[in-house]
Amino acid sequence: MTRLDSFGRSAAFAAVAALAWMPWLVVVGPVLGGGAARTLYLVVVTALYAGGLAKSPPRRASTAVGMALAGTFLALLTRGGPELCVALAATLGVARSVLTHRTAALRAVVLEGVLLAGGLAFARFLGGGALAVWGFFLVQSCFFLVGGVTERAPLRSDPFDEAWARAMDMMERPLR
Numbered sequence: 036m037t038r039l040d041s042f043g044r045s046a047a048f049a050a051v052a053a054l055a056w057m058p059w060l061v062v063v064g065p066v067l068g069g070g071a072a073r074t075l076y077l078v079v080v081t082a083l084y085a086g087g088l089a090k091s092p093p094r095r096a097s098t099a100v101g102m103a104l105a106g107t108f109l110a111l112l113t114r115g116g117p118e119l120c121v122a123l124a125a126t127l128g129v130a131r132s133v134l135t136h137r138t139a140a141l142r143a144v145v146l147e148g149v150l151l152a153g154g155l156a157f158a159r160f161l162g163g164g165a166l167a168v169w170g171f172f173l174v175q176s177c178f179f180l181v182g183g184v185t186e187r188a189p190l191r192s193d194p195f196d197e198a199w200a201r202a203m204d205m206m207e208r209p210l211r
C-alpha cells in the first residue's frame with residue numbers, strides 16, 4: 036500500500052480511485068448488484084485511503100483493516116448511499132485526526148469539518164459516480180496543504196521498523 040503523505044500522492048490516489056470505478060462496477064456489479072457493488076467500493080476505497088495516511092507499513096495495514104471493518108459496520112447500519120457517504124467521511128476524519136496526524140483538538144475539528152463537508156459538497160455537485168469519488172478525495176488532498184499538522188508518532192516502537200532502520204543504516208554507512 037502506497038503512503039499518502041503529500042498533496043500530489045493524495046491527488047493521484049483520487050484519480051486512480053475514480054478510474055477504477057467503472058471497471059469495478061462492470062466486474063463486481065453483475066455479481067453483487069449495482070447498489071452493493073457501489074457500497075463495497077466506497078468502503079474499500081475509503082479504507083485504502085485511510086490506511087495510506089499512516090506512517091509505517093504495519094500501521095497502514097492496521098488502519099486500513101480497522102477502517103474496512105468500521106465501513107462494513109456502517110454499510111450495514113445505513114439506509115442508502117448519501118447516509119453511507121456521510122458516515123464514511125466522518126469515520127475518515129476521525130481516523131485521520133486521531134490515528135495518523137496530530138494537531139490541536141479545536142483545529143482538528145474545524146479542519147476535518149471543512150475538508151469533509153467541502154469534499155461531500157463537491158462530490159454532490161459533480162453528480163455521483165467516478166467524478167464524485169475523484170472530487171471527494173481531491174478535496175481531501177488539501178489536508179496536506181494546511182500547515183501545523185504533524186504525523187502521529189507510534190505509541191510504541193515497532194521492532195520490525197527498528198531492525199529495518201538499523202539494517203539501512205549499516206548498508207548506507209561507508210566502508211572503512
